């Protein structure tokens with residue numbers, strides 16, 4: 463908007479008649495009582511602080527939306543982070559969440575995505591939103607998620623004693639910048655605009671009525687809306703800076719009032735100002751000399767949920783095409799009998815041959831038994847001795863999902879692997895444990911068919927402890943019976959060092975025989 467058109471006129475968006483209608487008000491009850499948690503009052507805010515006005519305008523806007531736009535306030539959720547402003551979440555009688563420092567936006571994002579019906583409003587301070595949570599702020603703006611962010615900017619970390627924050631003006635004093643802040647502050651509306659927000663505005667708490675109207679607009683705006691509220695911090699910030707100088711430090715209320723007068727002097731209402739030109743001007747002492755106020759940007763833009771829904775439609779169509787292509791794909795399996803999807807989990811520690819055992823099963827299935835198979839593996843951070851797991855999926859049909867959904871059988875050779883993998887085993891599944899290394903939990907599921915094999919001890923007796931996995935493979939092969947014995951033997955012989963082939967095949971046979979002995983119990 464050109465300078466000549468910038469006036470102090472109120473941009474009347476809603477009829478004042480509607481907003482001021484207090485019919486329904488009962489004597490003895492404050493009109494806002496219904497949305498305040500009286501049991502949490504008195505509040506913790508200092509005398510002369512601007513947060514009370516910020517909260518009042520927010521509640522006023524909500525009540526107006528309930529009355530005039532039919533909003534169900536049970537569907538409004540307030541999220542805040544840490545700091546003086548963060549207390550708002552505790553004072554409003556709505557579903558509200560007081561989260562960890564800087565994390566209000568991720569929390570709000572999750573809330574909104576999980577329940578798109580909710581109107582989610584984040585109310586937090588400048589330190590929380592632009593400092594600790596600054597990265598979340600720009601990304602939430604970029605996504606244009608349909609939430610409203612109200613940032614009460616009092617130019618410092620007030621609650622912790624008045625340290626320099628990301629919006630402290632250049633030259634202003636704070637408890638950690640006694641000779642004046644040497645950093646440049648963020649211009650928050652410009653930051654939101656650069657991120658991609660589709661609505662942004664700024665008011666001081668002096669302009670309470672206009673602020674309330676703007677909050678209504680912001681909350682009605684589809685997409686990411688941002689409102690910065692400039693508010694006095696009469697205790698922590700004002701005592702160091704010219705706006706509050708010369709005042710009795712005990713008279714905080716008076717100090718807040720002086721700051722409001724200052725806002726009146728330096729405030730300049732200019733709707734439509736490009737946020738880039740809306741930085742807060744200061745002199746070399748950090749005294750604020752101009753605060754541009756108004757609604758800077760209010761434009762339509764596809765919001766995140768719409769974009770997600772559109773992409774989901776595209777994905778559904780593509781998946782239908784892919785599914786057809788997969789169904790039409792020639793079967794690679796040449797085995798006459800049909801093998802349904804079979805999932806095997808193997809677990810132990812590094813050095814036991816858990817990965818090799820999984821690969822031997824997969825290789826036996828694909829190369830020698832002409833089935834389809836997928837093999838995946840996961841390691842702990844240690845090279846040897848750490849947790850190790852491998853997974854195999856076997857099927858006659860093409861395998862569309864390579865990871866396990868619910869294992870049918872498991873070969874477990876360490877206690878850690880037992881704890882980690884057995885809960886993922888299907889009820890009625892088959893569990894083989896190396897009984898010298900694994901003990902069953904007291905609440906071990908009785909529906910799992912469990913077999914203890916002294917694999918490590920048997921391998922030791924054969925003179926090669928590292929063949930314990932081959933004992934387990936032999937037992938698994940006999941019990942599960944999905945892959946032919948010949949295929950397993952061949953795959954095993956291909957996979958181990960030539961000088962250990964004989965020992966491993968012997969170990970496999972030993973396990974296989976033991977499996978046949980108990981197999982009749984299945």
Ligand code: SF4
Nearest residue numbers: 508511546620695696
């Ligand atoms: S420390 Fe500042 S922001 Fe916090 S309650 Fe007191 S005056 Fe308000």
